[in-house]
Amino acid sequence: MKRVTIYEVAREANVSLATVSRVINGAEIVRQETRERVEQAIEKLGYKPNAIAQGLALQKTTTIALVIPEASFTYTGQVINGLLDAARILKYNIMLHTITEGITDVNDIVESIIKSRVDGVVFYNDKLQEDQISTLKQYQMPMVVIGNRISGDNVCSVFVDIEKAVCELCDKYLSEGKSDIAIVQDRKNLFASQQMVDGAKKAFARKNQDFTKFIEIPQTYRTSYAYLKEYFKTNRHQLVIANRDSQALACMNAAMELGISIPDQMEVVCVINTKYNAMVRPQLSSFALPSYDLGAVAMRLITKMLNNEPIEEREIELSYLFTPRQTTK
Amino acid sequence: MKRVTIYEVAREANVSLATVSRVINGAEIVRQETRERVEQAIEKLGYKPNAIAQGLALQKTTTIALVIPEASFTYTGQVINGLLDAARILKYNIMLHTITEGITDVNDIVESIIKSRVDGVVFYNDKLQEDQISTLKQYQMPMVVIGNRISGDNVCSVFVDIEKAVCELCDKYLSEGKSDIAIVQDRKNLFASQQMVDGAKKAFARKNQDFTKFIEIPQTYRTSYAYLKEYFKTNRHQLVIANRDSQALACMNAAMELGISIPDQMEVVCVINTKYNAMVRPQLSSFALPSYDLGAVAMRLITKMLNNEPIEEREIELSYLFTPRQTTK
DNA sequence: CTGAAAGCGCTAACAC
DNA sequence: GTGTTAGCGCTTTCAG
Numbered sequence: 001m002k003r004v005t006i007y008e009v010a011r012e013a014n015v016s017l018a019t020v021s022r023v024i025n026g027a028e029i030v031r032q033e034t035r036e037r038v039e040q041a042i043e044k045l046g047y048k049p050n051a052i053a054q055g056l057a058l059q060k061t062t063t064i065a066l067v068i069p070e071a072s073f074t075y076t077g078q079v080i081n082g083l084l085d086a087a088r089i090l091k092y093n094i095m096l097h098t099i100t101e102g103i104t105d106v107n108d109i110v111e112s113i114i115k116s117r118v119d120g121v122v123f124y125n126d127k128l129q130e131d132q133i134s135t136l137k138q139y140q141m142p143m144v145v146i147g148n149r150i151s152g153d154n155v156c157s158v159f160v161d162i163e164k165a166v167c168e169l170c171d172k173y174l175s176e177g178k179s180d181i182a183i184v185q186d187r188k189n190l191f192a193s194q195q196m197v198d199g200a201k202k203a204f205a206r207k208n209q210d211f212t213k214f215i216e217i218p219q220t221y222r223t224s225y226a227y228l229k230e231y232f233k234t235n236r237h238q239l240v241i242a243n244r245d246s247q248a249l250a251c252m253n254a255a256m257e258l259g260i261s262i263p264d265q266m267e268v269v270c271v272i273n274t275k276y277n278a279m280v281r282p283q284l285s286s287f288a289l290p291s292y293d294l295g296a297v298a299m300r301l302i303t304k305m306l307n308n309e310p311i312e313e314r315e316i317e318l319s320y321l322f323t324p325r326q327t328t329k
Numbered sequence: 330m331k332r333v334t335i336y337e338v339a340r341e342a343n344v345s346l347a348t349v350s351r352v353i354n355g356a357e358i359v360r361q362e363t364r365e366r367v368e369q370a371i372e373k374l375g376y377k378p379n380a381i382a383q384g385l386a387l388q389k390t391t392t393i394a395l396v397i398p399e400a401s402f403t404y405t406g407q408v409i410n411g412l413l414d415a416a417r418i419l420k421y422n423i424m425l426h427t428i429t430e431g432i433t434d435v436n437d438i439v440e441s442i443i444k445s446r447v448d449g450v451v452f453y454n455d456k457l458q459e460d461q462i463s464t465l466k467q468y469q470m471p472m473v474v475i476g477n478r479i480s481g482d483n484v485c486s487v488f489v490d491i492e493k494a495v496c497e498l499c500d501k502y503l504s505e506g507k508s509d510i511a512i513v514q515d516r517k518n519l520f521a522s523q524q525m526v527d528g529a530k531k532a533f534a535r536k537n538q539d540f541t542k543f544i545e546i547p548q549t550y551r552t553s554y555a556y557l558k559e560y561f562k563t564n565r566h567q568l569v570i571a572n573r574d575s576q577a578l579a580c581m582n583a584a585m586e587l588g589i590s591i592p593d594q595m596e597v598v599c600v601i602n603t604k605y606n607a608m609v610r611p612q613l614s615s616f617a618l619p620s621y622d623l624g625a626v627a628m629r630l631i632t633k634m635l636n637n638e639p640i641e642e643r644e645i646e647l648s649y650l651f652t653p654r655q656t657t658k
Numbered sequence: 659c660t661g662a663a664a665g666c667g668c669t670a671a672c673a674c
Numbered sequence: 675g676t677g678t679t680a681g682c683g684c685t686t687t688c689a690g
Binding site for chain 3: 005007055
């Protein structure tokens with residue numbers, strides 16, 4: 001099938017291209033009879049408007065860029081689902097960019113985002129540094145960041161207050177007299193790690209205690225598991241908090257194989273909830289973070305920014321829910 | 330910063346826009362001195378070529394559409410990573426579309442793919458039906474499908490021969506006298522399910538036996554787990570083969586909780602390998618499918634098609650490797 | 659080696 | 675109501 005343009009349709013329907021344009025865009029001022037003639041021509045020729053040409057003419061592409069960390073999509077999968085579902089409803093397209101730690105030059109991504117003239121960008125977490133954000137700002141690119149409380153000119157955010165979540169959790173344990181609490185580092189997400197530690201510190205401070213047990217682990221599951229298998233030989237905790245399932249699993253597996261029984265001798269909580277939490281044994285207690293909603297809300301938010309709709313809240317906080325399973329008493 | 334166009338650059342550098350265009354595109358025929366002047370102007374103004382305008386002029390967008398099933402990105406995550414890494418190297422952008430079973434109208438996606446004038450589309454598996462493919466064909470859209478042996482005019486594929494994998498596995502067990510083998514259905518991927526069954530049938534036929542044990546399960550992990558917990562009360566098998574980790578885990582958990590010991594009384598193998606296979610206990614034996622490569626090769630393949638490069642093989646088969654862990658003896 | 663001008667497909671005033 | 679026309683930003687002959 002030959003590429004059919006608005007001209008062919010116009011000729012076929014015996015109208016001008018302006019009229020065709022009107023019916024495509026649902027303008028009301030076209031006579032019923034004319035409209036039908038045009039619609040038939042469109043149908044007959046199999047015409048589909050060229051979004052690129054529309055983009056040029058309108059100076060907007062109705063596509064937004066999504067930037068996420070690579071690696072486990074388990075982790076961001078639900079966010080993506082939420083965002084894409086919302087995008088589909090809102091008639092936006094999504095350009096996906098992933099950042100592979102140590103491989104991708106983030107500046108390349110920023111460059112390609114600018115060239116592609118997307119209407120806005122959504123990015124997950126702290127993956128974009130200050131200067132990259134400011135580059136995007138220079139090009140007046142509306143942004144929403146997921147997972148990080150931040151806002152400003154052309155920047156909004158959607159997030160869950162992990163600090164608060166961890167603080168509450170620690171608070172509960174401290175009140176029960178369990179103060180041997182450790183937090184496992186998330187090297188792939190230092191920002192989240194920091195929030196967790198801050199939350200713990202806050203809870204400890206309330207009881208006039210110091211939070212000190214921060215377990216630094218290697219990058220991968222395999223190396224972390226090996227590391228922890230040594231670590232737990234000489235260190236025991238009443239509660240271990242990890243950010244992701246893989247880190248929590250590394251703890252669980254290492255501890256159990258050293259004969260530490262979970263949850264009796266040690267409890268484990270992971271912050272991010274994935275479907276695997278309920279599939280492993282013992283089932284992993286975690287916070288149910290509304291990841292799908294994080295994506296969906298981010299998408300809605302950016303379209304509001306694009307349409308200059310009034311935005312009540314530029315930093316949208318979504319709530320979590322602690323979901324006890326088998327790794328806690 | 331105001332939107333800067335090629336005109337501004339031209340004026341700044343005191344040349345015509347044609348010359349600027351030449352230096353952007355690395356044409357050799359520009360005098361060194363002129364080139365430098367233009368490059369300085371570009372730098373000074375922060376000019377970034379408008380990919381949309383280029384797309385219009387060149388009739389190509391250097392972006393390709395990727396269509397994948399939603400749900401678990403664990404499953405397709407590595408494919409996406411491979412594809413995106415390759416895309417970045419090849420200077421292509423990726424437009425992501427997901428299909429949510431029972432929600433998304435696939436025709437909408439096809440429609441939006443055509444409108445967006447991407448240069449080609451890569452899709453995972455059997456998610457696009459015959460008629461959608463033929464629609465895309467009408468618009469002369471180059472396609473590569475991942476996970477499914479198929480080729481034709483403007484269509485190539487990259488896949489792993491799951492039928493063969495399962496056949497070999499069954500063959501091995503049958504040779505050891507273990508013929509009580511069952512396959513768990515994958516309702517989200519009927520095509521893969523079919524391949525698995527075909528593989529088993531082939532192996533059984535060689536021994537003059539019939540393969541009959543196909544376990545139909547509900548849609549989700551939760552319901553499957555419940556179903557299997559009933560099923561294994563009255564049914565035992567020597568080997569159970571599942572497509573994905575979630576299905577294999579449902580089997581493992583249900584069986585173990587009924588007191589069936591794994592791998593002693595029942596062995597479990599899952600076809601698709603994810604990082605969770607090694608994280609659960611007992612560790613899940615599986616086939617290491619080259620999912621990252623599947624994505625990367627698909628991307629390379631489609632660019633070859635776009636550049637009219639010679640294509641040695643229109644149906645590229647990638648190999649698998651059986652990885653025994655703790656759920657097999 | 660560089661510039662002028664047509665054209666990519668569509669939208670949006672502005673006429674009629 | 676419908677048509678005419680001037681862009682949107684860039685590439686690419688074709689002249690010079």
